[in-house]
Amino acid sequence: xxxxxxxxxxxxxxxxxxxxxxxxPEVRALLDGLDDAELVRAGRLLARLDVDEVRAAHPDVPTVxxxxxGHGTLAxxxxxxxAELARHGLLLHARLAPFxxxxxxxxxxxxxxxxxxxDLVLCVLDxxxxxxxxxxxxxxxxxxxVLAEKVDLVERLAATFRATARGTLVLNTLPLLRRHxxxxxxxxxxxxxxALWREANARLLRLSAANPSLxxxxxxxxxxxxxxxxxxxxxVYAKAHxxxxxxxxxxxxxxxxxxxxxxxxxxxxxxxxxxxxxGGILGDDGIDGIEVAESYRxxxxxxxxxxxxxxxxxxVLLTVVSKNEAAAVAQALxxxxxMTLREDDFVRVVANWAPKHDNLTELAGSLNLHPDSFVFVDxxxxxxxxxxxxxxxxxxxxxxxxxxxxxxxxxRDGWFTTRQLTAEDRDRAAGYRDDLAxxxxxxxxxxLADYLAELAVEVELGEAGPEQVPRVSQLSLxxxxxNPTTRRLQPQDVSELLDDPYARVLTVRSRDRFGENGLVGAxxxxxxxxxxxxxxxxxxxxxxxxxIEQACLAAVLRHARAGGASAxxxxxxxxxxxxxxxxxxxxxxxxxAGEDGDxxxxxxxxxxxxxxxxxxxxxxxxxxxxx
Amino acid sequence: xNSLDDFLHLVTDEVGIPVNAEDARGxxxxxAGWDSVHLLTxxxxxxxxxxxxxxxxxxxxxxxxxxxxxxxVTA
Numbered sequence: 001x002x003x004x005x006x007x008x009x010x011x012x013x014x015x016x017x018x019x020x021x022x023x024x025p026e027v028r029a030l031l032d033g034l035d036d037a038e039l040v041r042a043g044r045l046l047a048r049l050d051v052d053e054v055r056a057a058h059p060d061v062p063t064v065x066x067x068x069x070g071h072g073t074l075a076x077x078x079x080x081x082x083a084e085l086a087r088h089g090l091l092l093h094a095r096l097a098p099f100x101x102x103x104x105x106x107x108x109x110x111x112x113x114x115x116x117x118x119d120l121v122l123c124v125l126d127x128x129x130x131x132x133x134x135x136x137x138x139x140x141x142x143x144x145x146v147l148a149e150k151v152d153l154v155e156r157l158a159a160t161f162r163a164t165a166r167g168t169l170v171l172n173t174l175p176l177l178r179r180h181x182x183x184x185x186x187x188x189x190x191x192x193x194x195a196l197w198r199e200a201n202a203r204l205l206r207l208s209a210a211n212p213s214l215x216x217x218x219x220x221x222x223x224x225x226x227x228x229x230x231x232x233x234x235x236v237y238a239k240a241h242x243x244x245x246x247x248x249x250x251x252x253x254x255x256x257x258x259x260x261x262x263x264x265x266x267x268x269x270x271x272x273x274x275x276x277x278x279g280g281i282l283g284d285d286g287i288d289g290i291e292v293a294e295s296y297r298x299x300x301x302x303x304x305x306x307x308x309x310x311x312x313x314x315x316v317l318l319t320v321v322s323k324n325e326a327a328a329v330a331q332a333l334x335x336x337x338x339m340t341l342r343e344d345d346f347v348r349v350v351a352n353w354a355p356k357h358d359n360l361t362e363l364a365g366s367l368n369l370h371p372d373s374f375v376f377v378d379x380x381x382x383x384x385x386x387x388x389x390x391x392x393x394x395x396x397x398x399x400x401x402x403x404x405x406x407x408x409x410x411x412r413d414g415w416f417t418t419r420q421l422t423a424e425d426r427d428r429a430a431g432y433r434d435d436l437a438x439x440x441x442x443x444x445x446x447x448l449a450d451y452l453a454e455l456a457v458e459v460e461l462g463e464a465g466p467e468q469v470p471r472v473s474q475l476s477l478x479x480x481x482x483n484p485t486t487r488r489l490q491p492q493d494v495s496e497l498l499d500d501p502y503a504r505v506l507t508v509r510s511r512d513r514f515g516e517n518g519l520v521g522a523x524x525x526x527x528x529x530x531x532x533x534x535x536x537x538x539x540x541x542x543x544x545x546x547x548i549e550q551a552c553l554a555a556v557l558r559h560a561r562a563g564g565a566s567a568x569x570x571x572x573x574x575x576x577x578x579x580x581x582x583x584x585x586x587x588x589x590x591x592x593a594g595e596d597g598d599x600x601x602x603x604x605x606x607x608x609x610x611x612x613x614x615x616x617x618x619x620x621x622x623x624x625x626x627x
Numbered sequence: 628x629n630s631l632d633d634f635l636h637l638v639t640d641e642v643g644i645p646v647n648a649e650d651a652r653g654x655x656x657x658x659a660g661w662d663s664v665h666l667l668t669x670x671x672x673x674x675x676x677x678x679x680x681x682x683x684x685x686x687x688x689x690x691x692x693x694x695x696x697x698x699x700v701t702a
Contacts, residue, residue: 012640041641044668048643048660075664237683238667 007033008042015045021053024061028089029392040248043083051093060576061091064258065167067113069097069105070124072241077124080248084255089393090262099239106157109164119261121161122170122254125154126241127177127230140184140192147200155207162213168261168490170254172217173201175229175246212469212491215257215419222249256414263477263488266395266415267373269311270360273322273329273351275379276399276406277305277341282328293338300403305340307407315425316416317347317367317432321359321376324351347432356383357390367432368541370480370577375415377406419491422471424518434514435542441514452546452615456513459551462621464505464522469494472505472522475538480577482521482539482549484570484584485599502527503535506622508552510543517543523556532560534570537584544580547613553588554612555620561606568606573599628676634696641672651692658692666695673699 007030014020020027031042055063064085068074078094085092095116097105102123105113113121133146154171161169176197184190201220208214223229227245234240242250259265274281278301279291291298292305312318318341322329329351333343343349348366350359356378364371372393378384384398395415399406418425438455445451464472469491476489489497497503508521521539525532534556539549560568570585572578586592588610590602612618628634631651639645642665650658655666670686677699689695 015640015643044641045643073664073667075662076667079668233683234667237687238663240667244671 005033005035005038007031008038011042011045015048020045021049022057024049024054024058024091027086029388031083031087032388032396036248039083039087040080040244043079043081043086046086047079047082047092047094051091054091061089062262063091063093064120064262065093065095065116065118066120066122066254066258067095067097067105067116067118068122068124069102069113070122070126071100071102071129072124072126072235073099073239074124076240076244077122077247077251080244080251081122081254084251085258088255088259088262088264090255090258103153103157106161106169109160114164117165117167119167120170120254120258121165121167123154123157124242124250125172125174127174127180128235128239128241130174131180138183140189140196143193144196147196151200151203154204158207158211158214162211162492165213166490166493166496167213168215168257168492169213170215170217170257171204171207172250173204173219175219175223175242177229179230179232212495217250217253219246219250222246222253225249253414253417256417260417260419260477261488261490263480263486264372265418265478266316266375267369267478268317268319268347268364268367268375269308269416270319270321270363270374270376271308272378272380272383273320273324275401275403276377277301277308277320278332278339279403282324282332287328287332287336290332290336292336292340297403298338300406302338302340304403304406304410307410309341309345311416312345312429313426314416314421315418315428317429318345319363319367320346320349320351321356321363322349322351323353323356326351344433345429347429347436355386357386360387360391360394368481368544375410377410418474418477420470420474422474422519424471424474427516427518431515431517431542437514438512449615452613454513455546455615456617457546457548457615458511458617458619459548460509460619460621461552461555462507462509464494464498464507466495466498468505468507468519469498471519472507475519475522475540476536479538479540480575481541481580482544483536483575483578484572484581485536486573486575486578487536497524504622506552506556508539508548510546510548521548521552523552525556527565530564530566532556532563532565532568534568537570537581547616549584550588550610551612551616551618554610555618555622557589557604557606557609559622561609565606568604569593570602570604571596571599572602628673628699631693631696634699635692637672637676638669638692642668646692651696654690655692669695 011030014023034042068077075096082092097113105111129150130146134142158169181190181193184193205216205218208216227249228243229246230241231243271277279297280289282290291301293302308318329349333339348363350363361371371391375395375397376387377397377399379399384396387394388396397410399409442451473489473491473494497505504525506523507519510517510520520543523537524535526535557568570590585602589608590604593601593603635646635651644660646658655661670681674681681698686695686698
């Protein structure tokens with residue numbers, strides 16, 4: 001076959017020789033080089049793999065269990081979904097519900113769908129959900145009636161899902177097709193149909209505001225990009241009511257949701273400068289010569305800068321990794337009259353002549369992040385290739401000589417997709433800039449103890465309430481390092497813990513002389529007779545190494561003893577990224593207590609409780625009987 | 628796509644199901660791993676490759692891969 005790229009050829013060779021399962025970890029990098037059409041072809045091959053065989057060969061590959069249900073023939077979604085998850089290093093474990101079984105699947109708490117306990121349930125809706133039940137002849141009022149019934153039904157199904165399942169239910173808006181609007185010959189009725197259709201879609205979209213288990217994918221922006229909604233032949237002959245390109249776009253959105261649920265949301269955007277952030281070459285053209293506004297190219301770069309700024313305002317950390325003279329870059333960002341992005345918009349600006357993968361690795365380290373958390377944008381194929389090769393977990397957005405497409409390429413993937421924005425997101429960049437001030441301050445002291453004493457760290461340990469659910473869930477999904485068990489909690493999981501009489505969720509806030517850190521940690525406790533189990537302890541990477549964890553554990557252990565507990569249990573499940581907490585429990589007086597599968601268990605007998613470090617002022621807002 | 632052999636390669640590489648000349652002559656139900664959804668994929672791919680529009684009702688009613696090949700080359 002005429003495979004266009006070497007990566008596609010390699011995938012095909014692996015498929016033909018039956019080695020695709022054995023070499024699955026290489027698939028992610030291979031998919032990175034494919035265009036959309038090749039990705040779908042690769043998805044067809046990957047969808048044929050035996051999931052159990054891949055898991056047996058590669059137990060470390062994270063699996064996402066997805067049940068696909070809905071109204072029409074949905075098997076054509078599976079190849080695209082397989083490929084989109086594989087792009088993120090995830091293995092799709094798919095279950096396709098029987099044809100048109102979504103009402104039964106979701107309404108019956110005993111259904112096979114619920115028994116399978118999937119991470120994600122995709123209930124794919126299409127326009128025929130409505131038009132299958134509209135009589136002939138019909139008026140807009142007939143459609144309004146069926147639409148209302150269907151949205152009511154879906155709302156009830158989503159409520160049952162919320163009460164029954166711990167995963168996430170994904171719905172979608174219904175495309176309005178010309179084959180339906182054009183059946184009305186009078187324009188007034190057509191307008192009426194358009195209005196009531198969109199009101200129903202708006203109702204669907206709003207359902208997720210009241211139901212934390214629910215995500216509604218808006219198909220309109222995908223359709224507006226030119227994706228056909230339906231193939232008239234396949235809808236008639238095969239009951240496949242949504243066209244494959246639309247399903248592929250939908251699968252991409254779901255892929256980013258799955259990545260978020262797997263704790264792999266990107267946190268940082270690293271931008272090249274010459275040809276990416278601005279037109280021209282700073283070193284050759286000078287500050288006055290680079291294009292950031294007013295000219296044709298300048299306007300395209302301005303549009304791109306505005307998008308970066310917009311992302312930065314929502315908690316994405318903006319950084320620069322550029323081959324340039326640092327002083328010239330600083331001057332351009334500070335003094336160019338038309339520059340949209342300024343020094344203050346970036347948490348770090350790295351401009352030097354070192355190789356970019358080294359710069360990116362060092363930058364990640366200085367932010368206490370992993371290079372996997374980065375999205376790297378560059379117009380140089382060489383630099384992009386270098387990062388792909390050296391840091392395969394870093395997402396690479398390769399832009400080119402057409403700057404008007406930079407923002408399209410950056411936004412083509414929902415790299416920073418998250419369920420809900422929190423106050424911490426909006427303040428994140430400022431927090432990281434405060435960290436720079438902390439580092440400078442740190443360098444003025446000869447000992448860590450002197451520094452900590454002057455830092456004036458305050459920690460507040462409190463009880464989580466409903467208003468903290470989004471942030472606590474987000475911490476569990478974002479935190480990879482200080483996360484001893486890496487148990488991910490979606491918002492509804494946190495809500496359930498708050499309602500559970502044996503469980504407690506404690507929040508950790510901190511501040512110091514440089515400002516608020518916000519809600520930076522959480523402890524999950526469970527009472528079992530006279531034992532207290534610390535199910536997990538999360539701490540943001542921004543506040544490591546200040547004794548905050550010791551202050552929190554001291555308080556929890558003290559409360560456990562006061563509440564009559566005989567011991568506190570904890571565990572550590574090693575991952576590639578959480579080595580920083582490998583000795584967390586022994587360091588605070590916990591003794592090893594055997595193994596539980598891949599986890600190491602620890603036990604604290606409550607005799608020798610560590611003290612709150614002297615340099616920390618702890619405000620303990622949890623009740624005496626806490627834990 | 629100039630021969631039945633090309634066609635079988637296409638099924639193997641695009642649909643992901645390895646097939647040989649014997650499979651091509653037998654009933655579709657007897658082809659290991661085959662189901663009706665693969666037929667939809669094959670239709671899409673055939674139309675892309677040949678640049679011709681196939682008569683879907685005929686293809687959907689075909690009983691063997693060889694029948695589908697005949698429809699594709701005579702369309």
